[in-house]
Amino acid sequence: MLAYTARRIVYVIPIVISVALVCFLLVHITPGDPLVAVLPADASQELAAQLRAAYGFDRPLPAQFGLWLLRALHGDLGNSIATGRPVLAEVMRAVGNTVTLAIAAAVIGFTMGILLGLIAGYFRETWIDKVATSFAIAGVSVPHYWLGMVLVIIFSVELNWLPAVGAGPNGSNSWAWDWAHLQYLVLPAITTSVIPMGIVTRTVRALTGDILSQDFVEALRAKGLHERGVFRHVIKNAAPTALAVMGLQLGYMLGGSILIETVFSWPGSGFLLNSAIFQRDLPLLQGTILVLALFFVVLNLLVDIAQAAIDPRIKRG
Amino acid sequence: MSELPLSATADAALQVAPATSARGYWATVGRRILRDKVSMACAIVLLLIFVSAILAPWLGLEDPYKGSMIRRLRHIGTSGYPLGTDELGRDMLARLIYGGRLSLVIGILPVILAFCIGTSLGIIAGYVGGRLNTAIMRTVDVFYAFPSVLLAIAISGALGAGILNSIVALTIVFVPQITRVAESVTTGVRNMDFVEAARASGAGPLTIMRVHILGNVLGAIFVYATSLISVSMILAAGLSFLGLGTKPPEPEWGLMLNTLRTAIYVNPWVAALPGAMIFAVSICFNLLSDGLRSAMDIRN
Numbered sequence: 001m002l003a004y005t006a007r008r009i010v011y012v013i014p015i016v017i018s019v020a021l022v023c024f025l026l027v028h029i030t031p032g033d034p035l036v037a038v039l040p041a042d043a044s045q046e047l048a049a050q051l052r053a054a055y056g057f058d059r060p061l062p063a064q065f066g067l068w069l070l071r072a073l074h075g076d077l078g079n080s081i082a083t084g085r086p087v088l089a090e091v092m093r094a095v096g097n098t099v100t101l102a103i104a105a106a107v108i109g110f111t112m113g114i115l116l117g118l119i120a121g122y123f124r125e126t127w128i129d130k131v132a133t134s135f136a137i138a139g140v141s142v143p144h145y146w147l148g149m150v151l152v153i154i155f156s157v158e159l160n161w162l163p164a165v166g167a168g169p170n171g172s173n174s175w176a177w178d179w180a181h182l183q184y185l186v187l188p189a190i191t192t193s194v195i196p197m198g199i200v201t202r203t204v205r206a207l208t209g210d211i212l213s214q215d216f217v218e219a220l221r222a223k224g225l226h227e228r229g230v231f232r233h234v235i236k237n238a239a240p241t242a243l244a245v246m247g248l249q250l251g252y253m254l255g256g257s258i259l260i261e262t263v264f265s266w267p268g269s270g271f272l273l274n275s276a277i278f279q280r281d282l283p284l285l286q287g288t289i290l291v292l293a294l295f296f297v298v299l300n301l302l303v304d305i306a307q308a309a310i311d312p313r314i315k316r317g
Numbered sequence: 318m319s320e321l322p323l324s325a326t327a328d329a330a331l332q333v334a335p336a337t338s339a340r341g342y343w344a345t346v347g348r349r350i351l352r353d354k355v356s357m358a359c360a361i362v363l364l365l366i367f368v369s370a371i372l373a374p375w376l377g378l379e380d381p382y383k384g385s386m387i388r389r390l391r392h393i394g395t396s397g398y399p400l401g402t403d404e405l406g407r408d409m410l411a412r413l414i415y416g417g418r419l420s421l422v423i424g425i426l427p428v429i430l431a432f433c434i435g436t437s438l439g440i441i442a443g444y445v446g447g448r449l450n451t452a453i454m455r456t457v458d459v460f461y462a463f464p465s466v467l468l469a470i471a472i473s474g475a476l477g478a479g480i481l482n483s484i485v486a487l488t489i490v491f492v493p494q495i496t497r498v499a500e501s502v503t504t505g506v507r508n509m510d511f512v513e514a515a516r517a518s519g520a521g522p523l524t525i526m527r528v529h530i531l532g533n534v535l536g537a538i539f540v541y542a543t544s545l546i547s548v549s550m551i552l553a554a555g556l557s558f559l560g561l562g563t564k565p566p567e568p569e570w571g572l573m574l575n576t577l578r579t580a581i582y583v584n585p586w587v588a589a590l591p592g593a594m595i596f597a598v599s600i601c602f603n604l605l606s607d608g609l610r611s612a613m614d615i616r617n
Binding site for chain 2: 014015018019022023026027029137138140141142143144145146147149150152153157158251252254255256258259262263273274276277278285289292293296297300
């Protein structure tokens with residue numbers, strides 16, 4: 001197991017470097033001067049050249065990439081052009097809020113998904129299965145940013161039960177686990193949970209159906225095992241794949257929350273990315289994408305290792 | 318890559334049985350899908366939306382660009398404006414129907430482009446193998462290291478707002494996914510006897526790929542690609558919703574949803590209409606894709 005873990009970690013290194021390269025190149029395919037956000041329109045040529053040198057934009061691209069990567073390894077992603085603050089600090093603060101949202105959504109989405117999937121898998125081709133499957137298909141087909149708007153219309157505009165935007169009273173940016181803050185989490189978390197709910201439902205339904213149709217289940221029933229015992233076997237066999245899918249979904253929620261955070265003005269990493277794009281704050285854009293992609297890579301790695309650890313059928317050789 | 322609805326996996330696509338006898342197979346698939354009520358209902362809804370978008374100028378609708386300050390944000394059911402008016406007083410019904418033109422193009426075109434590019438790359442990687450396979454597939458892996466929503470937004474954010482840029486961004490997102498599926502189905506058939514026979518009778522690699530491989534893998538790749546249309550519709554409208562796609566005053570569902578967002582306290586249900594269109598198209602494509610998949614899975 002240790003050797004397997006070590007090998008998986010070594011495999012990840014080239015991926016991490018390529019991811020960094022993509023993030024770096026993304027900003028350099030950008031049309032226009034990267035200094036446009038700081039440079040006054042009437043700036044002299046000298047001032048422009050000075051600033052370009054200060055940000056290192058005057059060097060050849062490979063040198064810029066090497067330097068950027070070296071600094072990134074030391075935790076220095078440069079300073080935001082718009083605010084002047086270190087990019088890493090800004091990103092990490094925002095990621096904290098995104099993690100809060102993703103975990104809340106994961107609890108809702110995974111619980112619902114597992115329950116619906118198990119029920120649908122057990123009662124295949126009945127009306128119960130049809131209802132659960134419809135939920136799942138609606139979950140993966142709904143434009144989630146629109147669902148967010150509809151929830152705001154129902155629960156904030158029409159019923160006035162929950163706040164529409166923000167992450168705390170009086171535009172608070174610091175999270176706390178009390179009702180004053182929690183009520184702001186409800187709508188964004190439900191909105192974020194529908195896609196994982198749909199995908200987990202489909203996965204668990206397919207797994208349950210497959211396992212129940214296998215011969216060993218027949219054998220268990222034939223030897224007189226009660227249904228609860230059979231159920232335990234189903235869970236054990238479905239768990240590794242289901243966990244892998246859920247891990248991946250958690251990664252997508254962390255990296256793909258930009259649309260929902262924009263709808264709810266949730267001060268997370270997606271919201272930060274949005275403002276970086278529109279203020280053309282390139283170091284911030286680069287840094288946010290890099291951190292989110294690395295989160296995703298690491299999460300994928302953990303899922304692989306965890307899956308190998310709990311599933312004896314995976315060759316660790 | 319199964320993220321967002323990016324649910325359908327390569328495995329699922331692989332379960333589609335390869336064609337046994339070309340004509341009989343497709344005739345059977347056609348018969349099976351025509352009998353499937355859900356698929357047919359979805360096909361009819363999509364057909365209505367497509368036809369009305371294409372025929373929009375001849376349907377006697379209001380001018381979708383002409384606003385009026387005195388009739389802003391009318392409610393649904395106002396006489397003369399069956400679906401109300403938007404924040405600039407433009408007729409919602411006309412804008413929703415005209416909006417289908419751009420929304421459908423920017424949603425579907427990336428999948429078609431990615432289908433062509435990804436299928437070619439995947440078949441070449443799968444058939445030629447060796448170093449070329451390694452080069453193509455490892456590059457694909459890098460794109461898998463990004464959640465696709467993040468990748469789409471990062472690319473179109475870097476390229477700047479615009480319809481063309483958002484189509485490019487979405488195509489880049491889908492190419493790796495289709496390449497992976499195409500590569501794995503091609504690897505599955507490349508060592509089959511009929512390919513060996515073609516090679517023995519002197520066919521060159523290009524002929525083998527075009528004549529013998531393509532026909533046997535296209536079905537599986539096609540089903541997978543149709544399952545991506547729903548995601549693509551949501552993402553394309555999402556980019557416009559963020560202000561990275563279509564520019565005003567063009568009618569497009571994602572952008573309409575964005576500009577109407579300010580109106581949710583005045584006329585909430587009119588503001589929600591464009592999203593309902595995206596939802597309808599997306600769910601119909603998903604159900605149709607599921608129907609097609611089970612129709613092609615003859616073994617069951």
